[in-house]
Amino acid sequence: MNWQRAAIATAAAVPLVALFAYGMTRDPREIPSPLPGRAAPDFALEVIRAGDEPSTGGLQPGDTLRSSELRGQVVVLNFWASWCLACRDEHEVLSAAARTYADRGVRFAGVLYNDRPAAGLEWIAQMGGQSYPAVLDPRSRTAIDFGLYGVPETFIIGPDGVVAYKHIGPVTTPVLTDQIERILPPIAAAP
Amino acid sequence: MTRILGSSAVMVAFATAMLGMVLAVAGTRLRRPELVRGAYAAVYVNFGLLAVASLAMVWALVTHDFSVSYVAQVGSRATPTFYTVISLWGALEGSILFWGLVLSGFSAVAVWLGTHAREDRRGDGADVHRLMPYAAAILLGIGAFFYLLLVLPANPFLPVSPVPADGPGPNPLLQNHILMAVHPPLLYLGYVGMSVPFAFAMGALLSGAPGGTWIRLTRRWTMAAWMFLTAAIIAGMWWSYEVLGWGGYWAWDPVENASFLPWLTATAFLHSAMVEERRGMLRVWNLSLITSTFALTILGTFLTRSGILSSVHAFAEGEIGYWFLGFIALVLIFSLSLVAGRSDQLHTAGRLDAVASRETAFLLNNLLFTVFTFTVLLGTLFPLVAEAVRGVKVSVGEPFFNSMTLPICMALLFLMGVGPALPWRVASRDALRREVALPAALAVVVGIATAVLFGGGVYAVVTFTFGTFALAVNVRQFTSGAKARMRAHGEAAPVALVRLVGGNRRRYGGYLAHIGAITVAVAVAASSAYKGETEATLRRGETMSLRGHTIRLDDLWGRQEPQRFVLGATVTVLRDGAPAGEMDPRLNFYTTSEQPITTPAVRSRPSGDLYLNLMAVERDGSSATIRMIVEPLVPWIWAGGYLIVLGALISMWPARRREAAPATVFAPAPPLVPGSAAARPLAIADPDTRGART
Numbered sequence: 059m060n061w062q063r064a065a066i067a068t069a070a071a072v073p074l075v076a077l078f079a080y081g082m083t084r085d086p087r088e089i090p091s092p093l094p095g096r097a098a099p100d101f102a103l104e105v106i107r108a109g110d111e112p113s114t115g116g117l118q119p120g121d122t123l124r125s126s127e128l129r130g131q132v133v134v135l136n137f138w139a140s141w142c143l144a145c146r147d148e149h150e151v152l153s154a155a156a157r158t159y160a161d162r163g164v165r166f167a168g169v170l171y172n173d174r175p176a177a178g179l180e181w182i183a184q185m186g187g188q189s190y191p192a193v194l195d196p197r198s199r200t201a202i203d204f205g206l207y208g209v210p211e212t213f214i215i216g217p218d219g220v221v222a223y224k225h226i227g228p229v230t231t232p233v234l235t236d237q238i239e240r241i242l243p244p245i246a247a248a249p
Numbered sequence: 250m251t252r253i254l255g256s257s258a259v260m261v262a263f264a265t266a267m268l269g270m271v272l273a274v275a276g277t278r279l280r281r282p283e284l285v286r287g288a289y290a291a292v293y294v295n296f297g298l299l300a301v302a303s304l305a306m307v308w309a310l311v312t313h314d315f316s317v318s319y320v321a322q323v324g325s326r327a328t329p330t331f332y333t334v335i336s337l338w339g340a341l342e343g344s345i346l347f348w349g350l351v352l353s354g355f356s357a358v359a360v361w362l363g364t365h366a367r368e369d370r371r372g373d374g375a376d377v378h379r380l381m382p383y384a385a386a387i388l389l390g391i392g393a394f395f396y397l398l399l400v401l402p403a404n405p406f407l408p409v410s411p412v413p414a415d416g417p418g419p420n421p422l423l424q425n426h427i428l429m430a431v432h433p434p435l436l437y438l439g440y441v442g443m444s445v446p447f448a449f450a451m452g453a454l455l456s457g458a459p460g461g462t463w464i465r466l467t468r469r470w471t472m473a474a475w476m477f478l479t480a481a482i483i484a485g486m487w488w489s490y491e492v493l494g495w496g497g498y499w500a501w502d503p504v505e506n507a508s509f510l511p512w513l514t515a516t517a518f519l520h521s522a523m524v525e526e527r528r529g530m531l532r533v534w535n536l537s538l539i540t541s542t543f544a545l546t547i548l549g550t551f552l553t554r555s556g557i558l559s560s561v562h563a564f565a566e567g568e569i570g571y572w573f574l575g576f577i578a579l580v581l582i583f584s585l586s587l588v589a590g591r592s593d594q595l596h597t598a599g600r601l602d603a604v605a606s607r608e609t610a611f612l613l614n615n616l617l618f619t620v621f622t623f624t625v626l627l628g629t630l631f632p633l634v635a636e637a638v639r640g641v642k643v644s645v646g647e648p649f650f651n652s653m654t655l656p657i658c659m660a661l662l663f664l665m666g667v668g669p670a671l672p673w674r675v676a677s678r679d680a681l682r683r684e685v686a687l688p689a690a691l692a693v694v695v696g697i698a699t700a701v702l703f704g705g706g707v708y709a710v711v712t713f714t715f716g717t718f719a720l721a722v723n724v725r726q727f728t729s730g731a732k733a734r735m736r737a738h739g740e741a742a743p744v745a746l747v748r749l750v751g752g753n754r755r756r757y758g759g760y761l762a763h764i765g766a767i768t769v770a771v772a773v774a775a776s777s778a779y780k781g782e783t784e785a786t787l788r789r790g791e792t793m794s795l796r797g798h799t800i801r802l803d804d805l806w807g808r809q810e811p812q813r814f815v816l817g818a819t820v821t822v823l824r825d826g827a828p829a830g831e832m833d834p835r836l837n838f839y840t841t842s843e844q845p846i847t848t849p850a851v852r853s854r855p856s857g858d859l860y861l862n863l864m865a866v867e868r869d870g871s872s873a874t875i876r877m878i879v880e881p882l883v884p885w886i887w888a889g890g891y892l893i894v895l896g897a898l899i900s901m902w903p904a905r906r907r908e909a910a911p912a913t914v915f916a917p918a919p920p921l922v923p924g925s926a927a928a929r930p931l932a933i934a935d936p937d938t939r940g941a942r943t
Contacts, residue, residue, distance in 0.1 A: 059591060060590050060591070060593050063589040063590055063593075064585075064586035064589050065586070067585035067586055067588065067589030067590075068585055068586045068589075071578070071582060071585055074581070075578045075581065077633055078551065078574050078577065078633075079574060080633070080637045081558070081633045082555060082557055082574060139417075140414075140415075141325075141415060141416055141840075142417070143321060143409075143413075172840045177415065180414060184413075
């Protein structure tokens with residue numbers, strides 16, 4: 059065994075491996091969404107399940123959740139489906155956040171995406187309820203308006219109706235809290 | 250239950266592989282054959298374990314057992330059973346399981362054949378005995394990596410709680426066409442098959458038996474893996490053409506390149522291995538080629554699964570990328586240091602006798618394939634390099650690849666004509682002239698005719714010219730050989746042809762594969778240079794025309810299927826105003842995908858394809874937008890693919906043997922020429938001893 063040659067040959071492989079290692083730290087699919095910083099598209103979505111107390115927001119099944127009526131409030135719009143595995147991971151995070159922020163005027167809504175309403179309702183029951191209303195998006199109109207790539211995706215809309223943040227994949231409590239606190243008027247400033 | 254069975258099977262397989270590796274090496278070092286036999290047993294046991302795990306997964310898929318994570322991820326009650334079964338390889342975890350199954354199966358067969366090889370046909374029985382334990386250890390090591398993936402980052406048998414009532418079903422693109430059932434497994438068979446020659450090559454180096462034995466032992470493996478890889482690439486092109494609706498079949502996408510790179514090095518290896526077998530030259534080079542091929546199959550999987558390059562094959566998987574990265578590093582360090590460290594023991598015996606010889610043609614072939622490989626590798630990785638060095642996001646597209654690789658393709662096409670016309674060692678000027686005069690004249694005529702009649706740019710004309718030349722030379726190998734037999738033995742033409750090929754399968758299989766490759770090259774050139782397309786929005790009863798093809802939109806319809814909604818157009822093809830056939834391009838809407846998936850309609854004729862794609866349908870059903878593409882000679886790409894596969898099959902088909910004996914890997918191919926078979930027992934794997942001319 060000629061160890062000198064072996065070492066030289068091995069050294070030749072280092073740059074390639076280093077390049078791949080660098081590549082692992084990058085995400086070529088990072089798609090800059092044009093939405094954050096712009097006005098959220100208008101929507102009118104039918105409620106199929108009211109949120110569990112205490113954060114119903116006054117909506118009952120059959121009512122319509124309208125973007126126009128949400129002005130002045132922070133809105134968290136979450137797109138989900140019963141066939142989506144990642145949606146299970148974030149469900150409790152969203153439900154808890156909706157309870158926490160209910161008295162500070164943050165409105166949550168879960169938009170059922172490409173799914174049968176019955177399957178969606180059954181899923182919520184299985185997951186042990188949901189503190190915010192579930193709404194329907196027939197023919198994925200709103201999903202298309204929001205430029206959805208897949209589920210789950212979560213949009214946070216400011217009181218001015220501008221999209222403040224877009225999250226792809228399951229949200230976590232720290233991300234959700236940070237982003238909401240960022241645009242929510244501080245408690246001290248409230249009258 | 251299924252879950253526990255499956256996950257314990259892969260766990261035990263990992264442990265067995267590790268144990269087997271230790272046994273193989275320890276048994277060889279300590280000269281304890283019973284330990285080595287234990288290692289072989291581990292190889293067989295692993296095949297059983299992976300078969301159990303795979304069957305458990307198929308069972309879970311078919312019974313819609315959504316408590317198994319992989320089933321919850323790709324299963325759906327609405328998916329037809331056929332697509333449910335093949336979704337075994339529809340996503341990451343399942344494909345790794347399938348990979349493990351194929352690898353364990355190949356390893357078992359390779360070890361069985363190697364240990365049951367008939368003794369000493371070429372005096373290399375001792376070499377076989379020395380390298381087998383190491384080859385088994387390498388195969389077990391590769392296996393251990395994949396089984397570890399199945400235990401940790403790509404475990405398909407994780408529990409899901411609460412158990413969902415239904416799943417999303419496989420990626421719609423993967424359940425839209427029958428070719429999706431064929432392309433991935435062929436690719437895995439090709440990729441995984443390359444592990445065997447790699448393991449034997451490393452085994453040869455480790456055991457200190459680095460002669461050509463490993464090449465003889467694995468010739469059929471390499472050929473088979475190459476055949477599967479070729480078929481997989483062609484099937485992938487075909488699928489892309491039939492499903493994606495853009496009328497093309499190759500886009501130099503990173504994942505396409507990932508399958509193409511090992512094909513390039515493997516093709517180079519198939520040729521250079523012949524030089525080593527015949528002349529004892531190129532030993533280090535051949536070891537490097539087989540190492541590169543294996544490393545590129547892993548690299549391909551890494552590129553596909555890590556998501557480090559942006560690709561239409563959107564498999565974002567994340568964590569698993571680090572595992573493959575580690576494995577690539579391990580493979581490269583291990584094999585490069587081994588090949589380089591042992592290179593001084595690999596003195597090359599032979600030398601080039603003359604410039605005009607078949608050896609030279611093979612060397613040029615290897616040079617071109619190497620440049621080809623580096624070009625494609627560079628283009629594929631350049632976005633990554635650019636971002637690392639200059640921090641900019643760039644993409645390398647078709648123009649780069651086409652302008653860089655087309656000249657190489659032209660040269661290869663030319664070489665495919667020259668090579669078979671050249672004999673080994675040295676060619677006489679007269680013989681060469683006799684061989685190429687007619688093909689060259691034919692080529693010039695076709696080239697001029699193409700330029701005058703069709704134009705289409707320099708590459709099209711050159712491809713037709715060189716293609717004609719190479720085709721004529723390769724076809725002549727058959728015709729002149731058959732004619733000689735007809736004269737010498739008074740055989741009828743078909744008999745003479747069959748006996749000619751049967752007498753030297755390896756060689757004529759190779760020529761047939763050439764003919765297939767030339768067919769593909771010419772068809773690709775024609776379909777890109779002479780393609781025509783147009784788009785129009787038609788109301789019912791209206792027509793559109795392109796290049797002498799006329800179609801009429803007759804009807805628009807929709808129908809609900811279990812897993813999708815289908816919108817379709819019924820289109821009549823008109824010839825001279827009379828209906829000549831019907832086509833139905835469709836749009837499929839799956840619940841789990843925002844964008845519709847198209848099913849283009851393709852009408853194939855030997856002269857080319859008429860390709861219709863339904864782009865959009867007016868909401869009230871009054872009109873539809875249809876893209877119409879005319880592509881000459883496309884069916885010949887697929888036909889060429891079949892020819893290559895057939896050539897490879899002929900080339901590796903074992904010859905009939907006289908005595909009943911266990912199958913051997915380095916099975917001789919005694920020529921079926923009457924009277925010569927018994928006299929040439931050492932024609933083993935080197936049937937070309939009669940020289941280039943028949």
